[in-house]
Amino acid sequence: MTSPALVVAAAIVDDLDSPRRLLAARRSAPTSLAGRWEFPGGKVEPGESPENGLHRELREELGVRVELGPEVPGPDDGAWPLSPAYAMRLWLAEVTHGTPEPLIEHDELRWLPIGQWLSVPWLDADVHIVKSLMSVITRV
Ligand code: 9L3
Ligand code: MG
Numbered sequence: 001m002t003s004p005a006l007v008v009a010a011a012i013v014d015d016l017d018s019p020r021r022l023l024a025a026r027r028s029a030p031t032s033l034a035g036r037w038e039f040p041g042g043k044v045e046p047g048e049s050p051e052n053g054l055h056r057e058l059r060e061e062l063g064v065r066v067e068l069g070p071e072v073p074g075p076d077d078g079a080w081p082l083s084p085a086y087a088m089r090l091w092l093a094e095v096t097h098g099t100p101e102p103l104i105e106h107d108e109l110r111w112l113p114i115g116q117w118l119s120v121p122w123l124d125a126d127v128h129i130v131k132s133l134m135s136v137i138t139r140v
Helices: 050-062 124-137
Strands: 005-012 021-027 041-043 065-072 086-097 106-113
Touching: 005 021, 005 050, 005 065, 041 050, 041 086, 050 065, 050 086, 050 106, 065 124
Parallel strands: 005 086
Antiparallel strands: 005 041, 021 106, 065 086
16 A cells, blocks of 8 residues: 655744744645634645645645644654645744735635634644644643
């Protein structure tokens, strides 16, 4: 069996040094995922590094440039299992240029204040990551 394809995504926060707000993006496609919220990102293309793939996805999906912070490692060799087909790596990030807009694949963005990070219906795979992120970050 081939290994799962790599998806990369960003937990975009208002301030990498002292995160309080987290950007959630509501998917508009495909139909099976529409209405659920996620960390923006997508599939790494052949020949592309994961970090470059993430910068490209954030430019395409949200129209922003970001500074990447530390990676949030998952349980599976650093990756978060999504499905048999996909595994995901995730980085903290902060916007450096532009204002995030739902350009493709999303129909709404929301900055979730700390304490309300679980207030939207995340994708099943992503909700575990949000909880784990909260346990790392809730030292404020
Ligand atoms: N996925 C799950 N959580 C995420 C992202 C960015 C993606 N935070 C899943 C949804 C799709 C697959 O990974 O099944 C590929 O993502 P995309 O290329 O459709 O964004
Ligand atoms: Mg995507």
